[in-house]
Amino acid sequence: MLNPCKEREPRVIDNALIAKCIDLQYPKGEVGRLLRLEGIPMEEIQQIRFEYLYILKIDHLWVLKSLVKLSLNNNFIEKIENLESLVHLKELDLSFNKIAKIENLDSLVKLEKITLYENLIEVVENMDQQVKLTVFSIGKNRICNKENLNYFRRFPELTSLNMAGNPCTGDTEDPNNDIRLYVGAFLPTLVYYEYIRISNSEREQAIIIHDEALKLLEKNESKEIEEKAALAKELRDAEIHSKMFVEHLNNGKLFETMYERDVEGKALLDIGEEVTELYEEYKAQILEYSKQVFRIGERHYNSRNQELDLFHKSVWRAKKDNQEESIQYMEKLLGTINEELFPDINNCKMQLEHDAITEDEFEEKIKTIRNTFEDLIHLTWKNLMRLEVTLFEQVEEVNTAFGQGLGEMINTFIEEVQGVFTNIRAAEVTYSETLQDAAIRFMTAANVNPEEEDIPASLTEILIDRDTLNNAMAATHDIHMQVIDSREDVLIHRSRAWLEALITELVDEEIARDRYKLLEINHFLDIQREEFDELATESGTLYTEEYEI
Template sequence: MSEQRPDKFEPILMDEEILKEAIEKNRPKDAAGRTVKVEGVTFNDIPTLCLQFRSILKIDHLWEFTCLTKLELNNNLIKKIEGLDCLLNLTWLNLSFNSIEKIEGLESLRKLEVLNLSNNRITVIENMDTLESLTLFCLKNNLLGQLDNVLYLTKFKNLFTLNLCGNPVSKEDDFKVFITAYFPNMKFLDYRYIDEKTKKEASIKYHYVLEKIKRDGLQAQQAAEATQRQEAELQLHHDAFVEFLNGSYLFKDMLKDDLEADKLHHLPGLKSCQEFLDPSLTFEHQMVELCMQLFEIGLAEHKRRQTEVNSFFSGHSEAVPHYQHKASQILANFEQQNKERLEEMQHLTEPELLKLKVNQCNDEINLLCNNLTMLDFQLVSQLEDITKKFDINISEMVGSFSETAQGIYPLFDHLEDNYNEKVREIAVATLEKVAKGSTEGMPDDVRMLFTDKDTVMDALTSGHDNHLMKINDRETRLVTCVNAWKVALVKGIQDKELKRSRMRISGIHRYMDYLREQLEELQ
């Protein structure tokens, strides 16, 4: 990484012409020392791009360099980090000796390992959150003034080399010990190895820091493991087609968009009304029980299906190696005999005898082709039988689960009918009280609502219809998804095996062509 200032040339913009020139300049030399000229420069094949000492003002025209891994832009006149969004494979970036004042524009560089921003005008370490692979960071000779700001870098667990010399923070008496304490995995600071003496001093002086780092690391690990377990559990529920059925999700989902009925059931006065509260609580409890029943059945059925899938792929994996072994034996026997035949024919001088031997060899090649093709046909037939049996078994399992689910969902409808009937009875009774003027102790909002019978009845009907629609949608989704999974699984297996068979047959014919070309060369 160069540490020289660019000569004072005329400022230029980075354009296609400059990029082509840089690529040609860095192409390999031939034996005479001349640059190897390659026509039609393709930017998306270039792994390294060097543009130092060019007086470049702005990073631009790099969108085609999708395979670029190393970019040298040091010793230029760049003021802003930009134009790097398409460089997803970049691992090395050198922007030293420029006029950059802010760290930015690096969000897409998730593979970046080495970042050199030395000799710029940067005051704050920021906007680097996505650089998870960073191992070396050089920020020497900048304007970093807050030592605590360096702690931003503690999130990079792979960072083992840091260079901050020449910054105001590096002049603090406690700088080296401070960094060593907060970065226990750091190997090199300001390009000097962190020795055991410094580590010991840091462990004594910042004992509380190291303990905190250890605790925080353990908590972070536990949190990450908990998140992984939760994600794995959710994925299992999704694969079993019973996601969000282990609780009151369906009940709450039915009520969340029930705007009209919400006016009836969730007015402040009704929230505390025991008459309305009891049916709702009972309904929710019954719904959750039924959901949990379906949830447990779904998990059990998923386990059965997974066992069948594993059994299928186990049988599949046994059939293919058996075919490969037999094919290898046939080829080995043929190649040994064919080698002897070719050696014999190379010494033949009589054209007629040579022609006879060539015909015999062609017959052997045709026989080999037939044997290998027949072997492949046997494999295909065996795999088709295995797949057909698997299709039958998995279809029966999917059908059984669908029927069970379709038998349970009407029970949800029945619960909703009972709930709606009870609430309707309470509403009618309340309407009669209001009509008779018996509104003592009734909140004003409830009394106002129940002065219009049509509004109350419409709200109840609308709520009932919405609840049934939610239940029906959930049932349809379960049945549709599990059947779609089965169809996609079987079709994927069939398509993959068809592709493999075609590749095997194609390979056989290519080999036959090669053998026949060998014979033609002898004639």
């Protein structure tokens, strides 16, 4: 006998509970009994209900990989979690729980219906990926600000919304605070609010009442859309620039990086106008050299892409021609088998059936037909294998030549880039020497006329004496050189690593294709043998003869 208290104890989801809930979903009677005997694997279950089960935590649902509809209502769940594997989920019911925050739904991009009725949620958030959302219920929560409703403007397919019972939807006779009119104005695609259709007259009245606020929101949204578009473009450009190996070299990023850890270099700028002008000139030089590297990367990237396109088209054409020739050999074999050998076998079987020939004569004729068949199979195998070996050798040769050509292109790219980086290092040496001269003059003047030259606080520890200044200059120069060298090394390493990875990928792909093709050839010929053996069977006895290709 079940213990009622035991049944009401808080629990988590495990295999036993899942099995129990699946069992409850079977229909009653004989149909249910037969379905239980057959069983449904957990990974094939498409919908399940965990209702009124005192569940504390969502867990273990990864075993239900095909789940489309999930109900977890009327439990004690406090957090939305462990749902990321349910990528096919379309309906999710978490109503009547203790959830305080909408979260962890990013991977559930197919969700169409979400129910969070009667929880503890204060903010509508973290649902940007649910672009297919059509029905959303979040009534009886703790949402105080009706501007949370503006969040739903990002869901173009949302047709039904329920917010009833939240603090922000309190009843009022003031039309400016009427939540239904607010929804009608700010959610133009919404059809039903609290399951009641929004009429055209309500919509018109709502737009009149909220006209100014709506225009301001649309203006802000327009600005936000532009910012998002700019950010998306920046990310796309960054991805392309990364493939060029010259990311962030079309702006001042390299120069900024040189000064990120250079405390002494920043302090020396306080010497005055002479150093400031020198700094600005140096900055402009580094930026121009960086852009030179970027342009080199862009030019070589386009050249590499052209070579890649030509290469892929050439290989594709060779594979296509090879495939067409292979098909001709296979069709020729099938034509001979179906139009000549199979009719001959059927004719022999008919003669045997009508006692026109004896069994010995039948076997002799079948043996002759089989020999012809095996000769055809062997000839086809030889032709198909010859084509495949030829193609493999051709592609291997093309891959080698292509790799060598790309290698030369990468080397040329690196040489051109190294030339510019040499200029960058020369500019750094010149700047460092000129800056040191200016600093020495400033320090000397300050020592001679301490009343006229006021040393900034940032320079008091640097301009103590010439040795201290020289050490500071050496430190700033070393930092700049390390940044320059590091950026050059990264560029060279990534370009060569890309080449190596590409060539390895091409070789691996061709080996895999060749192996698959060999299996395909033998599988095709095995099927023909099976069909021949099946047709050559007479009175349940199969006449076969060992044959090796």
